[in-house]
Amino acid sequence: MAKRKVLNNAKKGGVPAVNVTDEQMEAVEILRNDPIVAAHELLERKMRPLTLTLYQRWSLRQMWEKQFSYLVWSRGCGKTTMLAIYLILRALLFSGQRCVIVSASYRQAILVMREVERFWQESPHLQASVTGDPTFGTTEAILNFNNGSYIKALPLGDGTKIRGERASTLVVDEYAQVPRDILDTVVRPFLNVTADPMGGRDTQAKNFMVIATTAYYKFSHAYQTYQDYKRLTDPHDTLYDPSYCLSEFSYRDAPEGFMDRKIIAEAKRSMEHSQFLMEYENIWLDDTEGYFPRSLVESARRPWLSPRVQGDPRREYVMGIDPARTRDAFAIVIIELADRGALDHRVVFAHQEFQMTFQDMTATIRNFLRTFHIVRIQMDAGGGGSTIKDLLAVPALHYDERTQTTESEDAILDMDDEDHRYLSGQRILRMVKFAPKIITKMNNDLKAQLQGERIYLPGRISQDGWGDPGWEAEARILKNIDTLIAQTSNIVATPNQTGYYSFDTPTQREHKDLYSAWILALNGVLELRSPQPEAAQLAQGFWMSNSMIRTPAEHLQNPQGNAWNNPYR
Ligand SMILES: Nc1ncnc2c1ncn2[C@@H]1O[C@H](COP(=O)(O)OP(=O)(O)O)[C@@H](O)[C@H]1O
Ligand SMILES: [Mg+2]
Numbered sequence: 001m002a003k004r005k006v007l008n009n010a011k012k013g014g015v016p017a018v019n020v021t022d023e024q025m026e027a028v029e030i031l032r033n034d035p036i037v038a039a040h041e042l043l044e045r046k047m048r049p050l051t052l053t054l055y056q057r058w059s060l061r062q063m064w065e066k067q068f069s070y071l072v073w074s075r076g077c078g079k080t081t082m083l084a085i086y087l088i089l090r091a092l093l094f095s096g097q098r099c100v101i102v103s104a105s106y107r108q109a110i111l112v113m114r115e116v117e118r119f120w121q122e123s124p125h126l127q128a129s130v131t132g133d134p135t136f137g138t139t140e141a142i143l144n145f146n147n148g149s150y151i152k153a154l155p156l157g158d159g160t161k162i163r164g165e166r167a168s169t170l171v172v173d174e175y176a177q178v179p180r181d182i183l184d185t186v187v188r189p190f191l192n193v194t195a196d197p198m199g200g201r202d203t204q205a206k207n208f209m210v211i212a213t214t215a216y217y218k219f220s221h222a223y224q225t226y227q228d229y230k231r232l233t234d235p236h237d238t239l240y241d242p243s244y245c246l247s248e249f250s251y252r253d254a255p256e257g258f259m260d261r262k263i264i265a266e267a268k269r270s271m272e273h274s275q276f277l278m279e280y281e282n283i284w285l286d287d288t289e290g291y292f293p294r295s296l297v298e299s300a301r302r303p304w305l306s307p308r309v310q311g312d313p314r315r316e317y318v319m320g321i322d323p324a325r326t327r328d329a330f331a332i333v334i335i336e337l338a339d340r341g342a343l344d345h346r347v348v349f350a351h352q353e354f355q356m357t358f359q360d361m362t363a364t365i366r367n368f369l370r371t372f373h374i375v376r377i378q379m380d381a382g383g384g385g386s387t388i389k390d391l392l393a394v395p396a397l398h399y400d401e402r403t404q405t406t407e408s409e410d411a412i413l414d415m416d417d418e419d420h421r422y423l424s425g426q427r428i429l430r431m432v433k434f435a436p437k438i439i440t441k442m443n444n445d446l447k448a449q450l451q452g453e454r455i456y457l458p459g460r461i462s463q464d465g466w467g468d469p470g471w472e473a474e475a476r477i478l479k480n481i482d483t484l485i486a487q488t489s490n491i492v493a494t495p496n497q498t499g500y501y502s503f504d505t506p507t508q509r510e511h512k513d514l515y516s517a518w519i520l521a522l523n524g525v526l527e528l529r530s531p532q533p534e535a536a537q538l539a540q541g542f543w544m545s546n547s548m549i550r551t552p553a554e555h556l557q558n559p560q561g562n563a564w565n566n567p568y569r
Helices: 002-008 022-033 035-042 054-065 079-093 106-122 160-164 180-192 221-232 261-270 273-279 294-298 358-371 385-392 436-451 471-488 513-529 534-541 552-557
Strands: 068-073 098-102 141-144 150-153 169-172 208-213 244-249 317-322 329-336 345-354 374-380 396-400 405-409 412-414 426-432 455-458 492-495 501-504
Touching (some): 022 079, 035 079, 054 079, 054 244, 068 079, 068 221, 079 106, 079 150, 079 169, 079 208, 106 141, 160 180, 169 180, 180 208, 221 244, 294 436, 317 513, 329 513, 358 374, 385 426, 426 513, 436 455, 455 471, 471 513
Parallel strands (some): 068 244, 098 150, 098 169, 317 374, 374 426, 412 426
Antiparallel strands (some): 329 345, 396 405, 492 501
C-alpha cells in the first residue's frame, strides 16, 4: 500500500520523507480529500482501524471542508475525541500546521491533548510521523510532527498568549464555559484573518476553527453563537455563508452500545433535571425562573477572580457555615471583604463534605481558621450548629506537621451568648436562628448584592498551570462554586403565613447547603460593613482594647496565637 509507505519513510525521531514519488503523492492526495478514509487508514483504536460513528463521519467531512464549525453534541458523544482526531489529521496531512487547543480551563484543553496522546500510543503511522513523545508542561502541552506541524494545548491566561500563537487551526472545547472576554480576545481576531491572502483556494493556507459544546442556557454566549451559526448555515438566510457548519447531535444519535444506557439512566436520575436536558438532550434552556435567575447569579462571576486555597495576609474574611443534618452536606463559604469604602466583596472559597461527625466539622472549621484571617463566623444555629458551637468554645491543641510542634488555639466564642461572656477566646461567632424574617432578609440582601454587582464569584483557576501546587485544590473550590451557582439558581420563594417567604429547593431531595452557607457569610459581611453600630453591640458583651485587635499580618505570623488570651499583651 503506497499510502502507508510515504508515512513510514519518516521513522520515529527521524527526518521527514524527502523523495516523495508520484504514487505516494497521489496517496496523500486521496487522504487529504477524504478525512474519513484518512482516519481509518492512519489511526487505530484498540489495535483496529478507527471507526467513526455516522454523525462523526458526517461532521468530520464538514469540518474538513468548512472553515468554521460548531459542534453542539451531548455529553459523551465524542466531542473531545473528535477534536483530537481532526487536529491529528490536519497536522499529519498538511505541513506546517499550527494547531492550538483551548478550553474553559487548561485541564480541559489537556483532555483533548490526552486523546491525541492516546491515538499516538495506539497508531504506528502517527508514531512514525512525529519528532518525539508529546510533552505536558505547566504552560503548554505539545506534539511536534516531522513535517513542521504541531498540536499544542494552551491555558487561557488573558488570551494574549493564544493570540500570539497565530494558530492556523484553532479548536475550542467546552465553549460555553470559556469566559466571554477571553473569546473576544482569541476568537474574534481569528475570524477576521479568515484566509491567507496568498493562499488562494488552497485549503492548506486557510485558517480553520472548530468549537464544541453541549447545549447550555440561552443567556450564554454559546447560544448567541448558535443563533449566528443557524443563520450562517441556512441557505435561505441573507447571512448564509458556505464556510460555516453547524452540527447538532444527541446521545439518541449514537449507535447501539456506543453510550451505555445505564449511564444515561443514572445521569437522568442523579442530575438536576435542567442539567440533564441541556447536557444529554441537547436542549438550550431559558433562564431559571426561581428567586435568583441563573443569569443573575452567573453574572457575578469574574474571569480575573480565582479561588483561594489560603487567605491573602493583607485581607479579612468572613465564614458562613451550614452544619450538616443527617442527609445534608456540611458546607462552608468564605467571603473576602472588600477594602473599606469599596463594595466588591468576593466569594473566594467554598467547601462541602458529606457524612461528617461534629468533631470532623469542628476540626475542618479550625483548619480554615488557620489559613484565612477570619474576622467573623456566621453559623446556622439549627441542624447541629449548637453542638459545633460548644466544641469550638474550648481552646484546642493543634499539631503542626511542618514545624513538628504543638500549638494551643483559641476558643471560638459566641459573641451574643451570656455564658460565653467571661470566657477568653476569639469572640467572632454569631449564631443565626433561621426564622422567616431573617431568612427573607438574607435572600433579599443576596439578590440586591447580585443586582448591584457588589458580590463576585471566581471565574477560573489562578495560574491555570497543569501540575502547579494548589492547582487541584483550586479546581475543587471552583467545582464547589459551580454547585453553589446551581443551588442558588434553583431556589424558589413561596409566601408563608407569617407574611415572609420560605426559600427552598423545588423538591426535598435537592441540596442547598452551599447556598445557605453563602447567604450566612454575606449576612456577616453586611453586618460588619454596614454603618449600623455594630461595635456598640460588641462592647456590651465584651470589653476589648484596640491593642487586642490583631491586624491580618499579625494573624498570619501567629494564626492562632495567644493575642486574644493575653490581655496584657
Ligand atoms: N469513534 C469512536 N470510537 C470509539 N470510541 C469513541 C469514539 N468517539 C468517542 N469515543 C469514546 O467515547 C467516550 C466519550 O467521548 P468524549 O470525546 O469524551 O465525549 P464528549 O467530549 O462529547 O463528552 C470516550 O471514552 C471516547 O474515547
Ligand atoms: Mg469532552
